[in-house]
Amino acid sequence: MTGTRRPAPAIRLAGAELGWVLVNSGILLVDKPQGITSHDVVSRVRKAAGTRKVGHAGTLDPMATGLLVTGINSSTRLLTFLVGLDKTYAATIRLGVSTASDDADGEVVTVTDASSVDEPSLLRGIEALTGDILQVPTTVSAIKVDGKRAYALAREGVEVELTARPVTVTRFELLARRDVVVDGSAVVDLDVIVDCTSGTYVRALARDLGGGLGVGGHLTALRRTRIGPFDVADAAELEGVDVAAHLLPPSGVARRLFDVFEMTAQQTIDLGHGKKLPVVRSDDPGPIAAITPDGRLAGLVSVTRGIVRPIVNFPTDEVSS
Known part of the structure; x- marks a missing residue:
């Protein structure tokens, strides 16, 4: 009939104790495991939900774990408004080693003895990267350069120069420091918490902190714990996820x-x-x-x-x- 809108097709899921459940639309918080891409998460949610219409708000690198917000069916329209929310990360930075990707997945570029890094210098370096700053994104990123992703150009051996962008780091807090020897080199591992605006690269914070201290640095662990009002504590494990049980209504x-x-x-x-x-x-x-x-x-x-x-x-x- 003219002017009649058909409802979106429901997803039929087998609930553990509820029998058959109809799920049409909603937001699913997922705790992404390490070693898979955000697209892999979307693919698994599609299979679990029985629909192709699934998207996510805010990519996490394969090395990273933590909160990934996914939308199902018409709730994918909400994702546009979630991408720009502030975020919180728990991270480990290694001073003394720099890599091509600014994280542990990249090829080692330089190794420097970091044992001379003292506490006052370290705290000054962190303070310099707190607040409103200009940040050059990591070369291995999803930013487009002439229509191609920066990471794709880097894999092709193309030298990529990215422009510094304004970001805000509202908290860059040092939780713990460990002076360790790795492969015969004295390095410093820092556990930190970062609150930041969308578009901030924690990998770049690690790189710039190490660079400012003259020893280089990269990220060895990253976990996203918050996006806006959503916390990873409320997220579902991806393995065997029961979409119906965890779906948040739009x-x-x-x-x-x-x-x-x-x-x-x-x-x-x-x-x-x-x-x-x-x-x-x-x-x-x-x-x-x-x-x-x-x-x-x-x-x-x-x-x-x-x-x-x-x-x-x-x-x-x-x-x-």
């Missing part, structure tokens, strides 16, 4: 991220038909979560001159059973 996610516009039944109908919604509300570019009387996310909207305008609409496909 309305709940939107309420945690945005201001809320609680709609009446008539406003819900009108918004679905693309009509203008006059409201007594200050102008707000949004996103504002438009929530229906029964608690579903109808869309993300803005308010201009007392009129609600859609940014993105969502099908009525919350989690159901």
